[in-house]
Amino acid sequence: MRDLTRRRTEIVRAAGREAQRLRDKAPYHDLGAGYFAKRDPERAMRRMVKEANNLGLTVRFDPIQAA
Numbered sequence: 001m002r003d004l005t006r007r008r009t010e011i012v013r014a015a016g017r018e019a020q021r022l023r024d025k026a027p028y029h030d031l032g033a034g035y036f037a038k039r040d041p042e043r044a045m046r047r048m049v050k051e052a053n054n055l056g057l058t059v060r061f062d063p064i065q066a067a
Contacts, residue, residue, distance in 0.1 A: 045061060049061075
């Protein structure tokens, strides 16, 4: 129940921010395709692994060695 309340609060706040943006006639600013991957790379990697596993694939990520 607590998670549902938290999510509902997030949605209401986001709607309020959007309403404020529209009221101020601020232009829309696209965050870009890689926004969430840059914001939380570990989560993005988990999501990619999960998607690959759902397709029946096994993936492995190796860190790139610094030059």
